[in-house]
Amino acid sequence: MQTTNSATAKYEGLGKEGKGHVSTASGALAAQPYGFQTRFEDAPGTNPEELIAAAHASCFTMALSFKLAEAGHADGTVTTSAEVTLEKQDGGFTVTKSALSTKGKVPGLERAKFEELAADAKANCPISKLLDAEITLETKFEG
Template identity: 45%
Template sequence: MPIRSGSARWQGNLTDGSGTVRTGKGGLQGNYSFKSRFEEGEGTNPEELIGAAHAGCFSMAFSKALSDAGFTPTSVDSTAKVHMGQTDAGFSVTKIDLETTGDVPGIDESTFLKIAEEAKANCPISRLLAPGVQEITLSAKLA
């Protein structure tokens, strides 16, 4: 399997500085700042990127699970709302509200809901976020 990457550059101090984030192949790039992260300023932030990753991963996992069960979806639209709050450990992601709408011909509501719950439990990003990361490595260099 390929290794995926993202990068970020921050310039300045926490409250007055600014930065850019970018996906490895440059498909997404955005500016971010203290205001875009902790207030309502212009730009993106890491939590939005986590939300987009979670929504994208879940939509694909749900589509696969529906197809595997014999229900080919016309579309699956998902949103992940990432909540950040102050905890004893500092600022943390405290909750993610995953919302999805599927256009799935021939499926009943209870089957749809059951498959959605299974997809939520088995989507790789859900599995990553639910218990937390088991290992984080760091390679640091001083420029």
């Protein structure tokens, strides 16, 4: 099984003064503002690291939910937050960390088993694997 999802981003103006909008094909995000101010100055809107955090938290939570179901559990709740850290390094910026924090409430499950399944979900959710993923780039330029 293979699925492909997409999003678009448009940035008008350049550098700090530019303003962008990001949208997802599903419509979950529609022309959400982003730019220097939303990334570094707490202006309303989103930023790439926040979107990565949302993707990682949701992917991991779903992966853990499936691991719990595979282990024979039919009921429960999993809540996860992710904090993605962006640091200035070597003249540029690098995402250096994604810290997941999860809580689970699953009747009949012991803590050790929950921790084991959570570690497996962390290692195997697609967003956790993203840093090892193949990255391709196609460019089009209009001068």
